[in-house]
Amino acid sequence: MMLKTAAIVLTSCLLVPQLALGLATRQEPQTNYDLAGLVTSMRWSAQTTVSFPGQTRFVNVTQRWTTFCAHLGTSPLSAQETREISSKLGIPFLVTSGRHGFNPTLGGLRNGLAIDLSRFDKLQINARANTLTIGPAIRTSDLLRPLYNAGFIGITLGGGIGRWDGVYGLFTDALESVRFIAANGTALTASRTVNSELFWGIRGAGANLGVITEATYNLRRIARSEKTGSGYGLNADFTVPASQNATYFKLLEKISPYPARLAIVTVVVWNQTIGQTQIVSNWQYFGPRKEALVAIAPMIALGPSVSSIRYLPWPELFYAQQFGMDGANCAPGLVRNIYTASIRKITSSTWQSSFGKMARFFEGNPSARALTSFAHETYPNQATVAVPDDETAYPWRDAKGYLLFQFGWSGAINSPVAATAAALGRELRADYAATSGYEKELKGGLAAYVNYARGDEPLENIYRTDKLPRLAALKRTWDPNNVFAYHLALPTRYPAAP
Template structure:
């Protein structure tokens, strides 16, 4: 076991619990003596604030309202992970287990000087070609699976960025651009190996702990730490080639563009994915629309499907075919590299919609334009409108999983971004974010605000996050599997509902 300003977890836990700051342990001989008496695998590391190791194990994609930690532990084995959980619960030490550290819900900020369980050692990626399955460790990010899956001749549901942890995205539902063809990421999930609140290691699947399997597919962060997950792979569509058209539309064309989006209320063709960014162009000094339309299928079909948007005559058009494993990192003008930068403040509000409203988009365009004008330090902010087909997602019965919003066609993300501390900007973005969220929700086609759990701001109601029908069963399972609510920082469930 290696260390950086480190001690054994047992010592760290007792010191933390008694109120003695772990950072006061500066005598190296004492640290080494305690270290030697412990029985941890050589790969396990423990770090404290002030060390490079600690920073590397706790740096988040989002610096807005983050959790804070007194100690970071990186278990090197499953047995050490079990020990970590048992020690933390025995000493009432609050903790978070993290893979990609991409989550941005503000509920995470309720963890103050707790324990960071860093899963970075659980990073294996295994493709079984004969079984057509993918098994990954709990810390694997999407970018880690692209090449192995593609080179084996398969593809799988994916998110919209390369940097989030794949398991973390799965647990909240796993929406993505190919919901019309492959469904949600939870629809590909076959099984999980999980460390529960009691420190047990359990196998979770349709046949083993099926109730827990139901809950993990849509509310999984509430029920345990995923050591590994196995997914069903899909055969490549069109030999894994995806047509992408990246386009720019000036401000004066926003009305016609949003009118076109509204036309997809009738039906989104199952092979189409439409991503539209309202963002600030520093060269021309105003807002514009950057659109990325993708088609999973033959190129001639894709070009025919894109005909309506081409007819709007964008000021810039770049049409390319990307292999499945490169479409996220290379499509959309390479915006993935920018989006994945860690350490910025992201104050984010999200609204699911099963109805697309051109009028709402036009109003939002006007308001974000005014925001850019008045807040030059936050011009990296944007509104992302993701329209995904959902035929395959809807083919799975709603009752089959805990995820509540399979009928969503548009995911509207209001994303305010800036660097450094700025309380004035925080107040401005919070007010505008809530206003825009309310306006989007009013025309969403749902009777109340509905949010994709992985994109929840954190101030939404339980019903808005999980849907009314699912909550009683989820609460009952929470009481069974985590009665003390040790998993309580990521949009936590109660143990009773109502």
């Protein structure tokens, strides 16, 4: 078979940095075929790009947000044909676009192909139908200015959380339909009315079921009127010194649950200038200025050391946050060792304890100070929980917070700080899980948002026990041979056969 227009990237060594850190990876059997020989012997078209380790082109299309792997096709047909060839030859593969994921299980791919969809850049708005149709190459930056570099469809497949959860719900709740390529090469449409069961699973576990080459979303119209607040919002950034951390965390617990239009992100970092751990707090309110000022009044009363308050059109809110420094979070190619947890209640004593542990980590590990942070994303969930739980496979609609313990350091990958960071990451994750609000349903209380999950969590803590039988049935139907095996893989049967 001759491919029309595809570009593939050979990936043979993907997660060396993660292996050095001792992170979880899927172990694959050793292959005995000459992959380079197989690929170069195939009749590719003139437009096809085939790259191998050691080549500049390979580096350019395999650099991820963290030091992972990455993965080039130009049409749904080329992606379908490339996938069919890989399957027939028994070559494992990974399909990517934004390359923003940090799940260590992606490193299980060895001696395989990477199929990059970063040329699938369709972006079409139907103003009459209020819909947006995009390809997998479209990133959030293409929709909301160039700072958010995660692939928009990829975010959707895992649920898609954000500051608007209280007003508009999850990304996946706006999804109307997708064009889907199954493991056997079949191309089809899935929506609420066509292949509806598959569509249910795609919205929460789609990365395990097939390739999405196009997605259509429902759009909400807003009138850009500053008077009513529609289309505008308030961005307030504050710096809170270490001495006020207890007061600050008690405040967050006191005002929870938040109003539907108020979202708060708290980041614990090291301040190099003063030589101390501090809190950088971002409050955003989507509505009239008067309402917004009332919402942030408790924070102003706290007396933060630095404040910046601006009322902005909504696209500007996304790059104004954290004193305009959030774009640094999307810088690719850095070592990031990340642990996460989801919570449905705020327990200030846990947050205070974690602040102390982070402060001690910063003090004892100077090489990690500039690259380590602890983010508490706390969002309202009124619109999210208004959607029936059974509407999608997404499991954690009642979550109110998402915690990311992100460790990085300068110097060698196997620096002594690596083990210290890993131990602290596991400890902090367990601390928050113990007071997460999920303790009665989940062992240890750990709930893992699919897009943030590390991969060492039990499947029940990622997908939820009651949703797994239905997901396993979908896996058995659409990917019985586990072709899509490298991102928190689903079983084909649940519970497993005795």
